[in-house]
Amino acid sequence: MTEQSLERDRTAFAGAAGANPAEVGASTDAALVHETGLEVEVRSQWTYARRRFMRHRLAVVSLVILIIIFTAGFTAPWIAPYSFEGYDINNLEVGPTLSGGHVFGTDLLGRDYFSRVLFGIRTSIHVAFIVTILAVAIGTAIGMVAGYYSRWADNLLMRFTDLILTLPALAVLLTAAAFLGHGSQYRVAVIVSLLLWTLLARIVRGQFLSLREKEYIDAAKAAGSGDLRIMFRHMLPNCMGPIVVFATLTLGGAILLESYLSYLGFGVQPPTPALGKLIADGQDVSSHDWWLVTFPGLTIVLIVLCINFVGDGLRDALDPTQRVRA
Amino acid sequence: MLTYILRRLLYSLVVLIAASFLVFTMVSAAGDPMSELRLNPLISEETLQRQAEEKHLNDPIPVRYVYWVKEAVTDKFGTPLFVNEPIWDDLKRVIPHTLALVLAAELISLLIGVSIGIYSAIKQYSVFDYAATTFSFLGFAMPVFWLALMLQIAVTNLFLAWHVRIFYTSGLSSPDPGTGLHWLLDRAQHLAIPVLVLCVLNMAVYSRFMRASLLEVVNTDYVRTARAKGLTEQRVTMRHAVRNALIPVVTLAALNFGALIGGAIITEQIFQLDGMGNYFIQNLFSQDVYPIMAWLMITAIAIIIFNLIADILYGVLDPRVRYD
Numbered sequence: 325m326t327e328q329s330l331e332r333d334r335t336a337f338a339g340a341a342g343a344n345p346a347e348v349g350a351s352t353d354a355a356l357v358h359e360t361g362l363e364v365e366v367r368s369q370w371t372y373a374r375r376r377f378m379r380h381r382l383a384v385v386s387l388v389i390l391i392i393i394f395t396a397g398f399t400a401p402w403i404a405p406y407s408f409e410g411y412d413i414n415n416l417e418v419g420p421t422l423s424g425g426h427v428f429g430t431d432l433l434g435r436d437y438f439s440r441v442l443f444g445i446r447t448s449i450h451v452a453f454i455v456t457i458l459a460v461a462i463g464t465a466i467g468m469v470a471g472y473y474s475r476w477a478d479n480l481l482m483r484f485t486d487l488i489l490t491l492p493a494l495a496v497l498l499t500a501a502a503f504l505g506h507g508s509q510y511r512v513a514v515i516v517s518l519l520l521w522t523l524l525a526r527i528v529r530g531q532f533l534s535l536r537e538k539e540y541i542d543a544a545k546a547a548g549s550g551d552l553r554i555m556f557r558h559m560l561p562n563c564m565g566p567i568v569v570f571a572t573l574t575l576g577g578a579i580l581l582e583s584y585l586s587y588l589g590f591g592v593q594p595p596t597p598a599l600g601k602l603i604a605d606g607q608d609v610s611s612h613d614w615w616l617v618t619f620p621g622l623t624i625v626l627i628v629l630c631i632n633f634v635g636d637g638l639r640d641a642l643d644p645t646q647r648v649r650a
Numbered sequence: 651m652l653t654y655i656l657r658r659l660l661y662s663l664v665v666l667i668a669a670s671f672l673v674f675t676m677v678s679a680a681g682d683p684m685s686e687l688r689l690n691p692l693i694s695e696e697t698l699q700r701q702a703e704e705k706h707l708n709d710p711i712p713v714r715y716v717y718w719v720k721e722a723v724t725d726k727f728g729t730p731l732f733v734n735e736p737i738w739d740d741l742k743r744v745i746p747h748t749l750a751l752v753l754a755a756e757l758i759s760l761l762i763g764v765s766i767g768i769y770s771a772i773k774q775y776s777v778f779d780y781a782a783t784t785f786s787f788l789g790f791a792m793p794v795f796w797l798a799l800m801l802q803i804a805v806t807n808l809f810l811a812w813h814v815r816i817f818y819t820s821g822l823s824s825p826d827p828g829t830g831l832h833w834l835l836d837r838a839q840h841l842a843i844p845v846l847v848l849c850v851l852n853m854a855v856y857s858r859f860m861r862a863s864l865l866e867v868v869n870t871d872y873v874r875t876a877r878a879k880g881l882t883e884q885r886v887t888m889r890h891a892v893r894n895a896l897i898p899v900v901t902l903a904a905l906n907f908g909a910l911i912g913g914a915i916i917t918e919q920i921f922q923l924d925g926m927g928n929y930f931i932q933n934l935f936s937q938d939v940y941p942i943m944a945w946l947m948i949t950a951i952a953i954i955i956f957n958l959i960a961d962i963l964y965g966v967l968d969p970r971v972r973y974d
Contacts, residue, residue, distance in 0.1 A: 494912030503680035
């Protein structure tokens with residue numbers, strides 16, 4: 325079944341039932357199959373999305389790499405060969421070797437950089453996940469209100485995002501981090517997320533503005549649904565595609581921003597290792613101990629690259645109308 | 651056209667005032683600007699009191715805002731806490747340095763990025779296109795500071811190995827830069843690597859955007875008409891497609907200016923350039939709110955001006971934009 329005909333069917337069902345097309349599509353299909361006795365596999369929108377995603381090979385490979393890296397990060401305390409503070413006095417400033425046990429080398433104090441990078445990943449993704457959850461929650465909520473109630477809430481949101489664009493994001497972030505106090509992972513995460521929600525708010529607002537005009541919303545209203553029910557049951561599920569894509573890309577952006585903050589010394593404070601901080605530590609001796617800068621940096625590049633590929637695959641899978649002919 | 655420009659100008663002014671209020675409340679609400687000074691045992695309670703009086707720190711925030719605006723306008727942002735050198739003297743020194751860095755990066759990356767984007771779109775799915783895509787995905791994923799450090803390491807090690815000095819990786823100029831052309835060459839040798847770092851990031855943005863924009867235009871009816879008229883392929887692309895695809899790039903370039911200044915904060919820090927970014931970080935560490943607010947206002951003004959120029963250019967480039 326092609327996308328267009330599927331969409332037509334969904335609206336037809338929705339028009340008849342006057343309810344949310346996303347769920348009706350699936351359940352009515354199932355009912356039909358049952359009545360006619362035709363053995364057709366039930367396919368929901370998510371099944372189609374998963375199939376489209378699986379066709380994007382680079383995204384699938386990236387997802388596998390990400391899962392490996394994230395698991396390694398989360399389980400760092402158990403799987404890291406050394407502790408992040410442990411000194412190996414016999415191996416000061418050792419270059420990266422496969423045989424000696426220090427895969428990423430050691431620093432001036434003999435600390436194993438592979439272990440430190442693992443713990444750094446742990447900190448970075450910890451912060452990035454909190455940032456993403458917060459930014460998505462704030463952005464969705466504000467976008468919903470602006471798109472559904474429109475008028476003044478909408479105006480306020482648009483003017484506010486205009487205003488935020490007049491200041492360099494990094495400068496605002498650094499100022500906030502310097503004056504509001506940095507240090508705890510949660511504080512850093514809250515500060516970063518306060519800057520990242522605006523784009524999603526604009527996206528959700530746009531979706532809501534167009535969804536509001538759909539017939540099934542009128543039907544839901546006529547059936548006596550309240551505003552909240554319409555927003556959460558009927559409109560929000562239809563914006564899940566863009567929201568999931570945005571959440572993925574925010575995760576990557578948050579990892580980058582966190583690395584900037586910790587590199588400049590305004591992020592999570594030592595002794596907790598963060599990827600940006602590891603690079604800053606290696607910087608002073610970088611001309612001869614190149615590995616101290618290279619490996620944490622490559623880790624960031626690999627993580628963000630994979631996240632962006634996964635985001636690309638998700639966009640193709642969940643948001644086929646938004647697809648750029650690429 | 652004139653009313654359009656005037657109206658944009660007026661709107662910019664409103665945005666500027668709102669931005670100044672945002673900057674002031676954000677920094678002021680964050681905490682006591684003198685908390686660092688209070689920890690200093692060498693500063694007496696009386697001096698602190700006098701300073702607080704002088705800067706009106708005991709008043710409510712809206713009142714302080716009015717005083718601050720007055721000082722900013724009449725006295726060019728006044729002085730920092732406890733240092734009697736005007737903020738403007740420092741800013742006057744660092745702004746041209748950053749402007750040279752940022753403008754050079756913006757121009758070069760626009761030129762190269764747009765060219766890459768056009769060629770990628772024309773030769774869609776070619777080896778070049780895939781290479782450009784890979785490059786820009788890497789550009790998006792790379793932290794600016796890491797790229798800067800890697801280049802610094804590479805250039806330093808090249809020098810250590812072969813003793814050839816083509817580029818410098820620290821400072822704005824040599825101790826004895828000479829005059830005229832020599833001075834210019836010396837400055838270029840110092841700025842080349844920082845500009846390159848900023849360019850890599852920007853080129854990724856511009857080339858992707860230009861490629862998408864051109865691919866969209868290529869499928870429009872008027873391009874098909876131009877082809878049907880029998881125009882050469884080159885004329886169709888350059889005259890009809892590219893010109894229209896360029897229009898949204900103008901807006902992007904203006905919006906991107908803020909990101910470029912953010913990048914300058916990092917590169918100046920790493921390459922020890924005496925520019926605005928370096929000045930900003932220094933004052934963040936000393937926690938002095940007045941230079942920070944002045945800095946944020948200057949960048950806000952710069953970004954607003956760039957957006958204004960973009961809006962006007964948009965009108966010039968796209969005759970369909972109505973001015974009323």
